[in-house]
Amino acid sequence: MLATVKRGVALSPELRPGLAGTLVLAFVSMAGRVAVPIAIQQGIDRGIRAPGGPHLGTITVIVLLTLALLAVSTLAGYWMTRRLFTVSETALAALRTRTFRHIHDLSMLHQQSERRGSLTSRVTGDVDQITQFLQTGGVMLLMTSGQLVVTTIVMLVYSWQLTLVVFAAFVPAVIVIRLFQKRLAGVYRIVRERTGVMLGAVAESVVGATVIRAYGVAGRTEKRLDTAIVDLRSAQQRALRTSVTSFSTGEIAAGLALSAVVVVGVLLGVDGGLTVGKLTAFLFLVTLFIQPVQIATEVLNEAQNAVAGWRRVLDVLDIDPDVADPDQNGVGLPPGPLSVRFADVSYRYPGGPVVLSDVDLEIAARTKVAVVGETGSGKTTFAKLLTRLMDPAGGEVLLGGTPLTTVRFDSLRSRVVMVPQDGFLFDATVAENIRFARPELSDDELELAFVELGLGDWLAGLPQRLDTPVGERGEALSVGERQLVALVRAYVADPDLLVLDEATSAVDPATEVRLQHALDAVTRGRTTVAIAHRLSTAESADEVIVVDAGRVVQRGPHAVLLAQEGSIYASLYASWLEQTR
Amino acid sequence: MTTRASQDVLGRGLRVLRQAIRMEPRLFTIGVAGSSMFGLLVIANSYVVGAVIGRVVVPAFSEHRAGARELALIAVTFIGISLLRVASIYGRRLGAGFMQFRLQARYRSAVTRRYLALPPAWHQRHATGTLLSNANSDVEAAFAPIAPLPFAVGTVVMILAAVVSLFVVDWVLALIGVLLFPALFLLNLAYSRSMSPRQIRAQQLRGKVSAVAHESFDGALVVKTMGREADESRRFRVHVSELRDALISVGRLRGLFDPLLDALPSIGTLAVLLIGAWRLQQGAITVSELVSVAFLFTVLAFPVRAIGWLIGELPRSVAGWERVQAVLGASGDLAYGEAGNPGTGPATLHFDQVSFAYAGSADVLHDITFTVPAGQTVALVGATGSGKSTIASLAVRLVDPASGHVSVDGVPLPDLSGAALARTSALVPQVPFVFDDTVRGNVTLDREDIDDDAAHQALRLAEAEGFVSKLPDGLDTAVGERGTSLSGGQRQRITLARALAGRPRLLVLDDATSAVDPRVEAAILASLRGHDAGASILVVAYRRATIALADSVVYLEDGKVVATGTHAELMASEPGYLGLVTAYEKKELVEEVPS
Incomplete structure (x- = not known):
């Protein structure tokens, strides 16, 4: 736990400046709390029990001095909180942004191994927990332990014997509370787990509402939901019972301490070892002593959660972006159309089977190549290696004769563009989605791009043309229309190598025709590698590469491959034909 | 305008609380009883402390002797009070907590039952994320004020009792209380009032930051292949900075109010010391009473905060409650008829x-x-x-x-x-x-008369038997949330088998x-x-x-x-x-x- 905090602070250097000042202010603001018991002691011993009756003048001086001290400590409290929030929020905002960037820099494989939701929590909820910890938990822990120390010092000054008595009452309580701590951590973990199960069940009732209705199985889902909801409730109740029991231990200790202090105090005072003021102050000090103990037990739990959040953030930052930008050590791609070379390339997923082996081929600049094969044959892996979303396990990929691993990302990403299967769109307008590739383009230039791809009429048919919002993930558009927008986005990026990962899902024929025309226009004059699911794409390509079980088994123009009787391509084509005619 | 709006929120918040109390009267009573007892014990404890100092300690210290019986009585009294306090804390916290958890559970069930009853057309009009938070965070927010509710009610009881006891002791000292308690209350009120809009804004900005991050990670592949990581980070940073500024303004407010709330009771105690000494000189009060009242002011400050917490939670509660009610009151149910199965064999x-x-x-x-x-x-x-x-x-x-x-x-x-x-x-x-269940559960959906044979036959018809038999546990393989362990085509074949299995x-x-x-x-x-x-x-x-x-x-x-x-x-x-x-x-x- 401590190691995590240490590393966390090291990774957020913004936390450190002014820390000493903030600590001093915290100390001063806390000193105000012991001022009142001291004033009570002084007031009773020097004022009220002054020889010859209560002496108002002395008391007035004591009260005024204490008020001045309170004013100072209140001001210190104000400054301390202000500084604390400014520094911690600034530091953690920077941590959020840094983690966000780091997640984008991770290789695709790492990004996809995590669920999207959990990556989002790394830059939201987890960081919020750290702030919570720093601002309430951490500070309270610091303040209360400070309060504990200062209270102890004041008590020791008044009477070491009574201090021992207080400790004797509290030490067993602290030990018991520590034991509860472990149980509490366990029961709260169960609460969190059951919250997750409950949320999952709720999500199912929302996302699967149609299916549940169509099959008339609402009863089954209700039973499931009720179980999850009731399980969560009973876990919450158990956690609360444990927490209250732990809290009560402190109450009992306080009662014990109070009674022991009075009994022992009277016995000491009878011998003249203690004044009335000091004993009275002690009773006030004991309440100041319970607070930190009780607060600390509550805060420690939160602290554990917060540190767990911090660790999750650090764990993400620890993942090495294994497909890294060579940056200034890298080179740019040579100008002009790009050729592609795979030199003995093989690939396997970490801990998984080999998906591509011994791929050795060359694709000349400006040619259109279609890669075909059954699902799982390795054709998509081919595209990912080509765009350096992954690095090969063996061999090398070269573009224009330059090894891909030595190419700077700014050069690579501006010259090589991939259109992924689902053509992801952001929740913005059509124009903003296209400008994602080239922010500087004007509306006129964007419209021109649509016209050049034969999509002018499609754009004109949209309710607000370029300013039409596409909805969350582009869902206001049909699948085919989303692909159109993704294609225009790739077109304005003006790449020298275009990699198309064709969508598998059906597109209605009218959009399909538009898509094909646009594709022809986009690919004209560029080196194009299409991962084809529709063999019509293969038919119109200059060359077809057939992948089967991770190996290239056939290569050549469509007509030639088709003529090879009994070949894999011939059978793929025959089955596709059967579907469309 | 603003004040009227916030008064309105207060009124609506109290209506939510009234509804909640009506649904769980027993637990509410337990919580309030515990909390009131706690308050009264706090007051009793102060007077016992004063009495001990005035009647036992002062004479013992002057006469240099103490009675064993008196000391034993003191010990038993303090321990007795603290045991009663523990009992009252159990009542207060368990009453409040159980009430809150039960209400949350009840409304989660009610909301999700509406989800299942409302037709797909209704679902299409509402975003998934909204419906999820209706059943989760909105229900939670609606009943968040239940946690401090009994504490706050008990605190009101305690303050009234404290003021009465102060008047019994001395009307001059009581005046300090009459000034101090409303001041504390108003300060807490002002704190909550000025805090809640800031917190609501911070919450909205949090939502925005989360939405931007979620979308950006969702489209990570596009961001990567277009080399837009730096621009995305800039876009994210704009929202993060806004959130940071909002949170810092929350912090400034806390910096202002927290130390003041700490200082106010201390000032009260000092006033008691000064004015009490004067009244002591006049012979109007005893040392016992002076110490009691001073002690009372120190321990009373903390519970008063519960009222602030309660009021602070109300705006969020009202917003959550209204969103929950919108779901519960949504209409458009497709009620089923009474007719049984009209026939056998293929239908027309x-x-x-x-x-x-x-x-x-x-x-x-x-x-x-x-x-x-x-x-x-x-x-x-x-x-x-x-x-x-x-x-x-x-x-x-x-x-x-x-x-x-x-x-x-x-x-x-x-x-x-x-x-x-x-x-x-x-x-x-x-x-x-695909449900988060096994392959079997997904195909049969626990419908009667679909046994393993029927499931196998359906899977065979749907051309899914091949890949299912290769799964580690066959029919018993869990497919994960939304069937993440399956490919799109495999999921389609499972759903096809589900349809066929029901013949x-x-x-x-x-x-x-x-x-x-x-x-x-x-x-x-x-x-x-x-x-x-x-x-x-x-x-x-x-x-x-x-x-x-x-x-x-x-x-x-x-x-x-x-x-x-x-x-x-x-x-x-x-x-x-x-x-x-x-x-x-x-x-x-x-x-x-x-x-």
Whole structure:
């Protein structure tokens, strides 16, 4: 736990400046709390029990001095909180942004191994927990332990014997509370787990509402939901019972301490070892002593959660972006159309089977190549290696004769563009989605791009043309229309190598025709590698590469491959034909 | 304007609390009883401390002797009070907590039951994320003030008792209390009032930051392949900075109020010391009373904060409650009828002059009339937006028509009971939905009379048996949330098997094989054609092979049936149909690579 905090602070250097000042202010603001018991002691011993009756003048001086001290400590409290929030929020905002960037820099494989939701929590909820910890938990822990120390010092000054008595009452309580701590951590973990199960069940009732209705199985889902909801409730109740029991231990200790202090105090005072003021102050000090103990037990739990959040953030930052930008050590791609070379390339997923082996081929600049094969044959892996979303396990990929691993990302990403299967769109307008590739383009230039791809009429048919919002993930558009927008986005990026990962899902024929025309226009004059699911794409390509079980088994123009009787391509084509005619 | 709005929030918040109390009166009573007892014990403890100092300590210290019986009595009193306090804390916290958890659970059940009862049309109008937070964080927010509620009520009792006891002691000292307690209360009120808009804003900005991060990670591949990481980080940073500033302003407010709330009771104690000494000099009070009152002011400060917490939670509570009520009050239920299963063997589906419009938009379907005769396969063909999926939804009564009738074997669908409807028809939707369950659970859905044999047979028909048998635990393999461990095609085949397992008399396929490889699709369709379950089939299709298998075709344009007939007839008579179906071929003719 401590190691995590240490590393966390090291990774957020913004936390450190002014820390000493903030600590001093915290100390001063806390000193105000012991001022009142001291004033009570002084007031009773020097004022009220002054020889010859209560002496108002002395008391007035004591009260005024204490008020001045309170004013100072209140001001210190104000400054301390202000500084604390400014520094911690600034530091953690920077941590959020840094983690966000780091997640984008991770290789695709790492990004996809995590669920999207959990990556989002790394830059939201987890960081919020750290702030919570720093601002309430951490500070309270610091303040209360400070309060504990200062209270102890004041008590020791008044009477070491009574201090021992207080400790004797509290030490067993602290030990018991520590034991509860472990149980509490366990029961709260169960609460969190059951919250997750409950949320999952709720999500199912929302996302699967149609299916549940169509099959008339609402009863089954209700039973499931009720179980999850009731399980969560009973876990919450158990956690609360444990927490209250732990809290009560402190109450009992306080009662014990109070009674022991009075009994022992009277016995000491009878011998003249203690004044009335000091004993009275002690009773006030004991309440100041319970607070930190009780607060600390509550805060420690939160602290554990917060540190767990911090660790999750650090764990993400620890993942090495294994497909890294060579940056200034890298080179740019040579100008002009790009050729592609795979030199003995093989690939396997970490801990998984080999998906591509011994791929050795060359694709000349400006040619259109279609890669075909059954699902799982390795054709998509081919595209990912080509765009350096992954690095090969063996061999090398070269573009224009330059090894891909030595190419700077700014050069690579501006010259090589991939259109992924689902053509992801952001929740913005059509124009903003296209400008994602080239922010500087004007509306006129964007419209021109649509016209050049034969999509002018499609754009004109949209309710607000370029300013039409596409909805969350582009869902206001049909699948085919989303692909159109993704294609225009790739077109304005003006790449020298275009990699198309064709969508598998059906597109209605009218959009399909538009898509094909646009594709022809986009690919004209560029080196194009299409991962084809529709063999019509293969038919119109200059060359077809057939992948089967991770190996290239056939290569050549469509007509030639088709003529090879009994070949894999011939059978793929025959089955596709059967579907469309 | 603002004050009126916030007073309104206060009023509405109190109404929520009243409702909550009415639902859990027993737990509320326990909580308030515990809390009031706690308050009274705090006051009692102060007076005991004062009495001990004045009546025992002072005489003992002056006379240098102490009675053992007196000391024993003191010890027992303090321990007794603290035991009673523990009991009161149990009552207060468990009463409040259990009340809160029970209300949350009850409303989560109620909200999710509405989700299951409301028709798909309603679901389509609400974003998934919103519905999730209605059942989770909105329910939580609605009942968040329940936690401090009994504490706050008990604190009011305690303050009243404290003021009364102060007047009994001395009216001058009581005046300090009369000034101090309202001041504390007002300060807490001001704190909560000025805090809650800031916190609501911070919460909104948090939501925005989360939405931006979620979208950006969702589109990570596009960001990466377009090399836009730096720009995305800039976009994210703008929102993060806004959130940071909002949170810092929350911090400033805390910095202002927290130390003041700490200082106020201390000032009260000092005032008691000064004025008390003066009253002592006049002989109006005793040392015991002075110490009691001073002690009282120190320990009373903390509970007063509970009132602030309660008021601070109210705006959030009202917002959450209103969102929850919107779900609970949503109308548009599709109630089931009473009629049982009308027959056996393949069903006849009939659409009679059916029109349909989604809420607030123009008609999607006009005057649709067609029949799927028993045992036949009918294909629905039309361009995107022509209304095919809506017809599929109407056929299994996911929605009801605006006018006209849909009937099975002559029985209007709204007359059928839920069970009869589920047994009669099965829909395989475009996007497959897989439950977080085993393969078996997903296929059988715990429906009666579907045993393992039936499940296997359905999987075989859906061409899913091959991959299921290769899964680590076969039928018992858990498929994960939304079936993440399966491919799109595998998910579609599982949902197809789910439909077949119920041996429906009418099968509706809404482009249900789109994610399946053409080869596999051909095999599935062939087995559906040849299978002996005896179902009528209504199929939404794009691929020609699918259309070719149908006995007849219903061709749609802009929500109207343009023509009905066999594929060959429509090819000959309908140029629009011809154009649509042959779009692939046309394109291929233009682009054929010269060999």
